[in-house]
Amino acid sequence: MRPGPFATTLLRVTSGGLVWVLHFATIYGFTALACARGAAGVVPWLVTIATLAAAGACVAILFAAWKDGRAFERWLSKGLAAAALLAILFEAMPSLLVPPCG
């Protein structure tokens, strides 16, 4: 079934937030697992890759051409993507400062 206009709008508006959820779950989950299995070395790499991917997704949302729909929903979608981008970069920063496990 094709998603209705509301489902499409909902996905677009919340897409930045969903990217944030995926990024946070990934960096938290993999760090916990890597530390439990004594693989601390891979953590910084994983965090870097996940962060670049998530930041890229947010930038894509910010610049996505979204012609239909109302100005308010478009603005909200981009605003949330911008907020998510800042949160993603800020939350990944500790990996530059703190050793992963221990």
Next chain:
Amino acid sequence: MSALPNPGPRPPGELEELKRIWAFPKRWRILTEYNNTFIGALYVATAFVFFLLAGVLGLVIRMQLAVPENDLVRPELYNQIFTMHGTVMMFLFAVPAVEAMGVLMLPNMLGARDLPFPRLSAYAYWAYLVGGLVFFCSIFAGLAPTGGWFMNPPLTSARYSPGLNEDMWLLGIGFIEISAIAGAVEIIVGVLRTRAPGMTLGRMPVFAWAMLTFAAMVVFAFPAVILATTLLELERAFTWPFFDATFGGDPLLWQHLFWFFGHPEVYIIFLPAAGMVSMMVPTMVRTPLVGYRLVVLALVATGFLSFGLWVHHMFTTGIPRLSLGFFAAASMAVSVPAGIQVFAWIATLSARRPRLTTPSLFVLGFLFIFVLGGLTGVMLAAVPFDFQAHDTYFVVAHLHYVLVGGMVFPLFGAIYYWIPALSRNALSERVGRWVFGLMFVGFNVAFFPMHITGLAGMPRRVHTYAAGYGWDMLNLVSTVGAFMFAAGVALFVVDFARRFRPAGGKAGNVWGAGTLEWLPSGPYSNRSIPIVDSHQPLWDDPELARNVEEGHYYLPGAPTGGREALVTAPLDGKPQYILRMPRPDWTPFVAAVFTAAFFLLLTGKFVVPAAACGVVAIGAMLAWAWALDPAPVAPVDIGGGITVPTYMSGPQSTSWWAVVVLMMVAASMYGAAVFSYLYLWTVAPRTWPDAASLPSLWYPVAAGALVVLASAAFSAAGRALKAGRRGWLMAALASAVVLLVAGVGVEIAAHHALSPRASGYAAMVHLFGAIAGFFAVVCALLTLFCIVRAASGQVDAVRRVTFDNARLFVHYTVAQTLLGLLLVHGFPRMVG
């Protein structure tokens, strides 16, 4: 301004008919009334009573701690008192209070006649009232829980807390969670589907945005705590070792699940309060809110970010250091959206000199206290500081600044602000100043010193302390402040009793506010449903109130002859159809009382009476559902040349939306279960079996095939329904039930050789079987109900909502069961 849809004079008797249809039943039948103004007002009042009760417990705590080495309260009772103070404040006051404000105010703010599922609110309310009162009374029997409001195992496991006290919490809170979720379904569908025509998402009042975010957060946060309480109860009652480290469980799993609920919970409480503030601030200065879009963005962003904070309650539990860093950063990041709102309010307030009415005072008090609480929050987000302050009175001070400042002060302001819309008199402004003064000064005198007491090392949850640590005077001052705060609340109660008069006329728009809840209204909300084209319609169109009252807008009467609501499109608010509502009857009330009784009797291990109550509750729900999905009648004209249908099935119907929200709740709970499985594997992989000792692959293949066939049978039933073949329809539905139950039966049988008590792994495997079984039973009930409806000729190609709902839920269940099979049979093979 838009042209009026019904410009001419209205026929005589139309208004009287509307009033008659929406009139409350007389005498004791009033208990069957479900209208949002009735249930909403009772709901707010009940939540307030729990605030008073838990407040008295708080005063007892303060009396005990006023002087060192006090023996006023025994330690065992003290444990019950602080546990109940926290639990009642969070579960029986804060969440219900904001939900109640939503039920009470939203329809009026959105220009709706009522919420789309008003009987669900009534059910949620009665279950909460009965269950909450009995739960509270457990303290008089010495049966109240003692493990703190977050109930950490192993302290709360059967070994260390053998009595019934902790079960009281685990089961007693169950109905509150159900009640909150029922309310969330109601609010999401209500906000998205019953707004006045023209009220696009960008014109929605901020309070509606806040409640929408609130409800979405409830949908994703509450299932985690429902799962957690289920697991702990399974461990206590049947020794399934989810949290027992000796058997490959982990007590920290509880903390993860609890705080995955518990931290969003703080924002679940705060966001609606922030929404109320955003409604009051523009009225204080008669200027539109500065940065409406930014405020909405802040609400939605907080809704997301608040799910990334839960580990900051667990900084000292030995989690990897980098993980702590992620959560510390997220905890600091979440203060940004809160800051955006604070600056938006300050900017709005600076537009003009605010009128210092009582609601304004509470808003200013909120700003002061909440900002202080937010600042100590950022301090606690720094891991090294938290290591020092953890479990001290500094945290007690912080959380009270955030929760009392962020929720109680706005709520008092909101009560003062909206009472003129509900009562003949506003509350006294003169007394109001005293109420505010006592509460504001009392609060700061009580809680500010606790920052220092905490930094001086006083731990939380101790029933007394030795003299000479430098805590004596600080504690005495806190106690004096607490009583001052209580005096303010008591004064409010007196003024409320003296002046609140809901019957008769209303004081009306005494503050000169601009939003729809200030239109003249009755139980049916507004006489006619206005067209909205701005944020403050009452400021922009001075004639609006008169035209609404004279019936010149949409739906000025009750064209189908019963209670009805206008359902509009979720994005642009275009009228779509008329939702017909049943007459008040006893079913929601009976279902609620027996649901509460079920949970409470289960607490005392009275299994047979509990089961009997459960059966009565389900019976009442079925009787309730029987009256839904009425036969379609002719479309009606609502004015402005718009004729809308009076029946809707498929993705446009509100009941479809409710089922989708319910599926999100279920998916969220399932997600928490999958997390728990993977978490235990992460910390205790030794209990995971090798591939050779797993059940044969034929079991999951057979189970999977059977449940997929169940889905196919439902699809076949859909074709039979379209073709009008009732016999085939019923046969296909019956075979779907058999196939689904058989599939789940095969999966449960696959693990017969594994005792759930053997290990954390074994308990998890059986948990997935139990979840699949529970969902299969629900699907079977829904489908059998559908078969009976079809047999009585109440399901056909047009009148098919009952069928559509069952089909959605069965398809969902099949997908979920397949995922479970993949996890339980596939994952150990993958990692083994």
